[in-house]
Amino acid sequence: MKSLLTFLFSFCLFFAAVAKDGYELWLDYRPLENANLKTEVDRLFSGVFFFGQSPTYEIIRKELEISSQQMIEKAPVFSMERLAKTQVWMGTREELSQVLGLDQQVQIRELGEDGYWRGPIDFQGKTYYAIVGNRPVGVLYGVFDWLKSIQTETFNPKTEKSDSPKVKLRMLNHWDNLDRTVERGYAGFSIWDWHKLPGYIDPRYIDYARANASLGINAVSLTNVNANARILTTDFMKKAKVLADLFRPYGIKVFLTARFSAPMEIGGLKTADPLDPAVSEFWKKKTDEMYSFIPDFGGYLVKANSEGQPGPHEYQRNHAEGANVLADALAPHGGILIWRAFVYSHEIDEDRHKQANLEFEPLDGKFRDNVIIQVKNGAIDFMPREPFHPLFGAVKNTNLGMEFQITQEYLGQATQLVYLAPMWEEVLRSQTYRPTPNSTVAGIIDGTDSGQKLTLMAGVSNIGTDRNWTGHLFGQANWFAFGRQAWDPYLTSAEVAEEWIKMTFGQKPEALVKIKEIMLESREAAVNYMTPLGLHHIMGRSHHYGPAPWVEGGRADWTSLYYHLADSLGIGFDRTGSGSNAIAQYAPEIAKAWSDPNQIPEKYLLWFHHLPWDFKLKSGKTLWEGIGLHYDLGVKTARKMEADWKSLEADLDSEQFDHVRQLLAIQVQEAEWWRNACLLYFQTFANRPFPAEIEKPEGDLEYYKSLDFPTAPGIRPRW
Amino acid sequence: MKSLLTFLFSFCLFFAAVAKDGYELWLDYRPLENANLKTEVDRLFSGVFFFGQSPTYEIIRKELEISSQQMIEKAPVFSMERLAKTQVWMGTREELSQVLGLDQQVQIRELGEDGYWRGPIDFQGKTYYAIVGNRPVGVLYGVFDWLKSIQTETFNPKTEKSDSPKVKLRMLNHWDNLDRTVERGYAGFSIWDWHKLPGYIDPRYIDYARANASLGINAVSLTNVNANARILTTDFMKKAKVLADLFRPYGIKVFLTARFSAPMEIGGLKTADPLDPAVSEFWKKKTDEMYSFIPDFGGYLVKANSEGQPGPHEYQRNHAEGANVLADALAPHGGILIWRAFVYSHEIDEDRHKQANLEFEPLDGKFRDNVIIQVKNGAIDFMPREPFHPLFGAVKNTNLGMEFQITQEYLGQATQLVYLAPMWEEVLRSQTYRPTPNSTVAGIIDGTDSGQKLTLMAGVSNIGTDRNWTGHLFGQANWFAFGRQAWDPYLTSAEVAEEWIKMTFGQKPEALVKIKEIMLESREAAVNYMTPLGLHHIMGRSHHYGPAPWVEGGRADWTSLYYHLADSLGIGFDRTGSGSNAIAQYAPEIAKAWSDPNQIPEKYLLWFHHLPWDFKLKSGKTLWEGIGLHYDLGVKTARKMEADWKSLEADLDSEQFDHVRQLLAIQVQEAEWWRNACLLYFQTFANRPFPAEIEKPEGDLEYYKSLDFPTAPGIRPRW
CATH class of the missing domain: 3.20.20.80 (Glycosidases)
Known part of the structure; x- marks a missing residue:
């Protein structure tokens, strides 16, 4: 018997392993490892009662079947009677209140057509768990939120939660x-x-x-x-x-x-x-x-x-x-x-x-x-x-x-x-x-x-x-x-990342910390190795793949030169009063502060100002040095992301691990390519040496300019 | 314990059910239901020994892992010693013969670089099962054939089989x-x-x-x-x-x-x-x-x-x-x-x-x-x-x-x-x-x-x-x-169909019979509802989707009229001596026989002959009637295929069943469309009533001619 169990387990694990191709998204319910939570979920799934009828409730039933099988390895029981055998009540406010008069316990009406309430309800001496919406879709949203709380191990059957979307x-x-x-x-x-x-x-x-x-x-x-x-x-x-x-x-x-x-x-x-x-x-x-x-x-x-x-x-x-x-x-x-x-x-x-x-x-x-x-x-x-x-x-x-x-x-x-x-x-x-x-x-x-x-x-x-x-x-x-x-x-973005990581990769604390760090630093890394300090629109023409600050010719506002305006004196788009004055389209508080290159947040600096290469940044570095340092930092962060990911091999499914590992290796190459191409190009205007602290950009500007990407995706096929 | 087993089983079944999206192709190994076969396979997988080293053998190991898990719910054992614990030997002729001198038992040398031999080998009083090739890839082919014999329940460990490809x-x-x-x-x-x-x-x-x-x-x-x-x-x-x-x-x-x-x-x-x-x-x-x-x-x-x-x-x-x-x-x-x-x-x-x-x-x-x-x-x-x-x-x-x-x-x-x-x-x-x-x-x-x-x-x-x-x-x-x-x-084609059906849908005899029938009648059905009696090249222009016998204009041999040549007198392409004489490119035996419209197999009739609408077919019907009967028969066969498939619902995985069911419904519509469009069009030349036995083609020729399929797949996107 024991060996049969072992076989079955390995069989299950085999299928589970096969399945990690990402199709399940964040709805990849995993077996619950927390014993108390599992007991509680087991109890609740043993009797689910719907007060009404709706195609949306069929969807909820299917979701409970999938999640129950995967989280506690058994099918949920959909109760036919609302009292004795039921643990969880589902329905709209209207459906439930006909029977129960829940108004004192459930505050839902003001939550609008998409809101939900979920929590414990006392009725005739017994406590039920209820998920209630003003419409069936509100119940669906409540169920997904409930399942998420189980997946992320934050579910507490004794507390209530209500929520509704802020945007229609x-x-x-x-x-x-x-x-x-x-x-x-x-x-x-x-x-x-x-x-x-x-x-x-x-x-x-x-x-x-x-x-x-x-x-x-x-x-x-x-x-x-x-x-x-x-x-x-x-x-x-x-x-x-x-x-x-x-x-x-x-x-x-x-x-x-x-x-x-x-x-x-x-x-x-x-x-x-x-x-x-x-x-x-x-x-x-x-x-x-x-x-x-x-x-x-x-x-x-x-x-x-x-x-x-x-x-x-x-x-x-x-x-x-x-x-x-x-x-x-x-x-x-x-x-x-x-x-x-x-x-x-x-x-x-x-x-x-x-x-x-x-x-x-x-x-x-x-x-x-x-x-x-x-x-x-x-x-x-x-x-x-x-x-x-x-x-x-x-x-x-x-x-x-x-x-x-x-x-x-x-x-x-x-x-x-x-x-x-x-x-x-x-x-x-x-x-x-x-x-x-x-x-x-x-x-x-x-x-x-x-x-x-x-x-x-x-x-x-x-x-x-x-x-x-x-x-x-x-x-x-x-x-x-x-x-x-x-x-x-x-x-x-941090709390959203944490939800997603737990739902996608499970509950391992070290993995959670590292993946969250990778995610939260990734966008600033990209800004650094692509377009730091307010630079913008210097990517490849048409397919927009990779760096191409040298793009010129054709419609002006589809070129790179239109936006970075680098010359021997400096770089950046003057959108202040001395330039296009786009800055005046903002509120006066903003227009005033951002018109001063020493007051504007440096992340927007070259978006609004054309500045000399020797302009002093807050760090004390010159603009030219700062540009180099940002590009270099972007590359280093990309490498750190790759190294952090590699350290997680033992904690992750091998297919997921390998997929991301390969892509991060490409990302590091692309980050280096962005840095090298942009710095070599801007140097032709700045005519200054690279800051000593950074890795010297490798390669030859003509090589980067010669690159051609006929299979870059995302535009209509041209062949 | 029993209930845990039940959970695990249902969990496994759940994953198995999820997996039937067709990705596994014919390599969708199922749990073996035949107890004797399972025992035998269990024994053989308990000790597999490779005589040599090769990246191809790594592939074989992986295949044995997948198939073993799925067929007998356990991992295979790869033996480290070739005698005591081994049941199956794998290797090239050269690898095995160094040790064993198998030449008397294994006839493999003449099977060429891709051939394999598999069967029982006696050595020192014990019988081993061996899979041998002249190269590692021959072993791989032998293993796939062996696994197929298990999947299709035709495996007999006592008999030997050797095979090699006839085409290089x-x-x-x-x-x-x-x-x-x-x-x-x-x-x-x-x-x-x-x-x-x-x-x-x-x-x-x-x-x-x-x-x-x-x-x-x-x-x-x-x-x-x-x-x-x-x-x-x-x-x-x-x-x-x-x-x-x-x-x-x-x-x-x-x-x-x-x-x-x-x-x-x-x-x-x-x-x-x-x-x-x-x-x-x-x-x-x-x-x-x-x-x-x-x-x-x-x-x-x-x-x-x-x-x-x-x-x-x-x-x-x-x-x-x-x-x-x-x-x-x-x-x-x-x-x-x-x-x-x-x-x-x-x-x-x-x-x-x-x-x-x-x-x-x-x-x-x-x-x-x-x-x-x-x-x-x-x-x-x-x-x-x-x-x-x-x-x-x-x-x-x-x-x-x-x-x-x-x-x-x-x-x-x-x-x-x-x-x-x-x-x-x-x-x-x-x-x-x-x-x-x-x-x-x-x-x-x-x-x-x-x-x-x-x-x-x-x-x-x-x-x-x-x-x-x-x-x-x-x-x-x-x-x-x-x-x-x-x-x-x-x-x-029948034996190949049988292999594929068993490997794809399993061993249910009724399903096997019906699916085989559907498959074997499907091509003749398509010929009937598209291009019976030797008609050809009357499909939609460019995308080739659906019927369009009216296509004319532009390059002649890309039109339909070039090929069917229908007029008030008759229909067909004269490729005999009185026409293009393409028939003379065949051997004289063929050219002679096929030049006679009464000797040529009727399936090629209009490929080589332009014949009057009243030409008498072997059935005694006129050519016009025969065309109508063939088109109508094609539609009826398509409907029978659909009905036969529907009768198998209980025998098949629901996702597979539903996928094919939906497509067969489309196929019936398309068969009707082909019949209606072609017969209505050809009637404008034949100027005769439809045969009484057939369903009258529905619709209006102008409607069919007006249809346009901008999203038909398979050509370069045009938008």
Whole structure:
């Protein structure tokens, strides 16, 4: 018997070992090792009672089956009677209160449609554990939070917890083309197989919805913002309907990107002028048809008059006129129109940084109530570090949503471990001084400072067909962190990291400490070896892979020289009053302080100032020396990350370990490449020796300039 | 204790259930249910002794670990001493014979470098089981065959078996572009992640090699025949080297496709003229460099002067001159040059069918010894049914290799279950009457009839990034069958199907019978609902998805009208003496018989004859009625396949069942679409009513003609 047990154990371990390919994400429930917790969980799973019926409850049952099998090696028991055999009650406030009158014990009503309460309830002398929402999806969120507390060994059945999201729309934006390429995708190709839809449902669609629901993500835009009008044809509506039907019980609404010229491309019209009645009629009919397939369709996401996309400017209409025609078509159905603020053309101003504010500030108050302007975190384009976008705080009567980029276009793409939550935290906590002196970006986004009711945080997806979803295993941490910060923009990146690490790698304390350190230092490392001290936009042309500060020619604001402006005297973009004066788009408190190169935080120094190579930094070093020291520090941190990871071999699953080990080795090479290429290049202007303290950059600038990356991912195939 | 056992069992079952996503292919070892077999296997796995050392033996150890855990739930024991504790001996003839002098018992020497012998060996009063090869890879093949015999419950430890491949090069041709798109790929994208190579090794590369080795596939061409010269640059050689190193212990050699114009594109030359000394020097240097990275590099595969690809004709050189310059560069290293016979341009002859013979017959004997001409199974292009290619038998002093298409470009693409082995069997068994009266295509390919020593069977891969490798689960059967028939072209498609079914779905007799029936009828069903009675090339333009017999305009031999030639009088392509006379390219015995529409097998009728709508078939029906009956029968068979599959729900894993069920529903729709579209279209010429026995085709021809499939897979993304 004992030997049979041994066999079975090894068999199980074998399967468990096979399974660590990352597909399970943070929902990789492990056998509980804490005996007290296991006893408690065993008791609770032995009787689970649902007060009502809902497709969402079927999902909860399935999740409890999976988690119970994996955590305590047995199936949960779904009780048929609510009292004698039950340990856990699940249901909505309404469902439970009919029977029990729980109002004194459960404070839930004010938690809104997505909130939940979980905790002990006393009834007729017995204590039950209850998970309650105002809607079934609230119960689902509560269950995921409960399971997380078990996974991370923080569950206490005696204490209650209630929570609700601070942002209404917590949304993924897929930049997925209909041909399955993914713009700026580094994890394979699009998980949406439009060709086989509607007939074939890939099981992955469901696992995707489950993962999002576990984070509270409740909206997804399926298609690229560089949109194809065909997604709005009847054939594609039928396909999208299948996904919407699958996602609905997970609380997820489907949005699609609308190409502004669709009235011409699929509507047979000669114009897309938003004030043309035929165009307005096109959008109305098209939208009515969409709702006939998807009654809870979320709405449209639009990129217009930006980087060559069609828009209202072709008809001398402004963005508000463009957005409102779509918003009016959606309004009768409760749909939302999301309009991106990432609009620029090189005619408007000498500094791309200023264009969104120049276009949108004058339109404040002119957008319909069901319009949200989706603003990137910074004014350029998801750089490794940007000051917050000056539109936050600049408008008072416009709904502003946040757009973060989860996919690592500028932060290591397919091969680097860069935990992005510290960057998002930095942005969200930025003080805007507007509309009130204490306002922050988070407070504008979630409505507490801005007063807006329609709130949105969107993240550009890093999900693809790779088995582990995100290419790099640590890409999962960014998906996870985005979901958590969209739910609560005040969470710290450290606490989110700790949750994710425990859920992904288990409870080993030493591993937890080291992995957390790796994650928390990774973004600053990337800034250092890519774009320290406020440098920006010096990456490879088009594919954006690797360093290329020498890029020039073609459209000016797509070159590197436009941004770093290095010459024999100095380096940096003067955005103060003596330059483009973009700084004046911020609140006066900021504009004043940051205009002084000795007051501005050094991390933004060259973003706003062109300074001589001998400018003195706070450290006492010259600017030239400081640049060298930052690049070198970035490389050294990358090496330390690699060494720390290698020290964890014994604590980690071998497949996970080896996957990350290989990628970290690439990351070190890429960090060295960034440092060497950038320093050798800038030295040609600075004409100074490298600081003695740093490793001398190796190689030959001409070699770095000659490198060519035809297979760099994330752009449309060119061959 | 008992309940703990139950938990563990259910835990194991849970993992097992999770795992049925198709990734394991036919190597999905299941727990043995036959008690006697299990006892025997248990005994043998308790002591495995290797006589020698080899990286290939490490692979065998790993395979035994996986299979043992899964089949008998315990780890194998690798013995350290060859006698007392050992049950199974493994090694090469040389390794074993040093110690034992087995020559009397093991007949292996004549089995060549890939053969193996396995069976009982008596030594010093004890019987051992031995698996012996002439090289370690022979042992590996013997082990996979042994494990298969256990999986399929045909293993008998008392009987011996020896086997060796009949074809020297058993090869997959990937049509994978460097940007990861796959030409004619229906299983996602390329598994080769060139961007992350050489630094990152996807575990899938190893699983790929393992699957191929289990079938005896020993060569792979990694890149598309529509080639990109960049694969021959140093950067890409370093990447390819990583794969070659991984594949080597699995007995697999790497080939790459060479673009004929590479001397100009990456060599800086002004010409690619094969007789230019600089060109010859380019290929020599390039090839030497390749061998410095990959010492056992297989060679090049070339598509030249076909469909716009560059080739020797640009320089008024013939195919032999073009091939030989590359062959000469490879020869010193033992490399092989594979030159495709799929060459055609619309200038040469009025019938594309004739072009390969017109070009290659005059060159017979002019190719170097290390050249193989790779010939598609038929003269047009992998149609659902083609008569064998007339080049087979037409040349005497040229190595001919077979090219089959595993990927289902014309046979259902991503969505249809079509088991291709019956088609390949049909081709391989075709009697050519040349060089001897009893010659067959198989006998030419494997050298028994042709006398050629350098033999090749190539299959265009159906492998992609989809989790189950081949998109459709039954696509795995085609990969499997290709490998098996390449090893032994005389295997029947029925016996191969039986092996695959047992290895994939287990031993349930009813399931075996029904699945086998589904598979064996599937190809004839596809021929019926797509292109019955010798019709061909009437699919959608460019993407080749679905029916489009109305395609006209543009290059003539890329249209449908070119091939079916329907008019008010009749239908079919006259390739007899009164027409293009392509029929004269076959042996006189064939040409004579097939020239008579009443003697030719009806399956080839319209391939060679243009016949009146009222032509009498053997059934007594008119040709028009016969066409209708065949289309209708195809639809009915597809429906029967679907119904038979549905009846197996209780016998099958739910994920596998549901996957195939959904796809069969699509297949039925597509079969109906083919029938309806083709019959409605042909009726416009035949001007006759549909036969009363058949379902009346539904719909409106204009509707079918209007359909558009922008997301059809397998061509380069167009957006």
